[in-house]
Amino acid sequence: MTSDHLTRRGLLQGSAAAAAAFPAVGQAQAAPGRQPQSSKGEPMVAVELTVNGREAHLQLDPRTTLLDALREHLHLTGTKKGCDHGQCGACTVIVEGRRINSCLTLAVMHEGETVTTTEGLGSPEKLHPMQRAFITHDGYQCGYCTPGQICSAVAMLEEMEAGIPSHATANLEKVAFSDAELRERMSGNICRCAAYPNIIAAIRDAAGEDNA
CATH class of the missing domain: 3.10.20.30 (Beta-grasp domain)
Incomplete structure (x- = not known):
């Protein structure tokens, strides 16, 4: 046996070293474009x-x-x-x-x-008028629904200002400000503490209609 005879062990060792140094072409190309996946394997x-x-x-x-x-x-x-x-x-x-x-x-x-x-909408240092009105009129109890109530109320007043009618609107050419309008438009926001009268008062205050 000569010193340069290739043994089976030497062949395997050489193959392993080459594979480590030069990954398969498919792997090298796929890695950069691989999409991150969610915990369930879905692509992000x-x-x-x-x-x-x-x-x-x-x-x-x-x-x-x-x-x-x-x-x-x-x-x-x-x-x-x-x-x-x-x-x-x-x-x-x-x-x-x-x-x-x-x-x-x-x-x-x-x-x-x-x-x-x-x-x-606002911060503790600079409250949005609707946030301030909810505090003034105690428009919450547990407070869990309050962020949704306030966001809804802010957008709802803009809907009324734009003349968008609701099911409670009597005159489709002019949306009149009323408790019936407010209750209908806010009906998708549930308060399990039933602070509805105070919520209506807060919205009226923020809209400048508290004495209407």
Whole structure:
């Protein structure tokens, strides 16, 4: 046997070293483009939102609701998860000027859009007029529904200002400010503590209609 005879062991060792130094072409090409995956193996998608005036760049499971994106990924926990079925209104936020139940919509559906939560309306140092009115008129008890109530009320007044009618609107050519209008328009926001009279008073105050 000569010294340069190739043994089986030497062949295997050499092959292993070569494989470590030069990965397969397919692997080298696939690695850079590999998509991140969710815990369930689903490919993640990039979602860009403007939330409370700031740009948010997220990698999300495409099934992530807007509510979960706000709470779990952006840590904006002012928006509450109540029924998670669109029946209580606790998760109401304002998207592109319209109030929506964030538990009923996917974050990917709002790519590039503007979202406002209760944190974006005001701060403890500079409250939004609606937030201040809820405090003044004690428009809450446990407070769980309050962020959704306030976001809904802010957008609702803009709807009335724009002349958008409701089922309670008697004259479709002019929306009149009344308790019946407010109750109808806020009916999607449930207060289990039943602070409804105080909520109506707060909305009236914020709208400058408290003595109407």
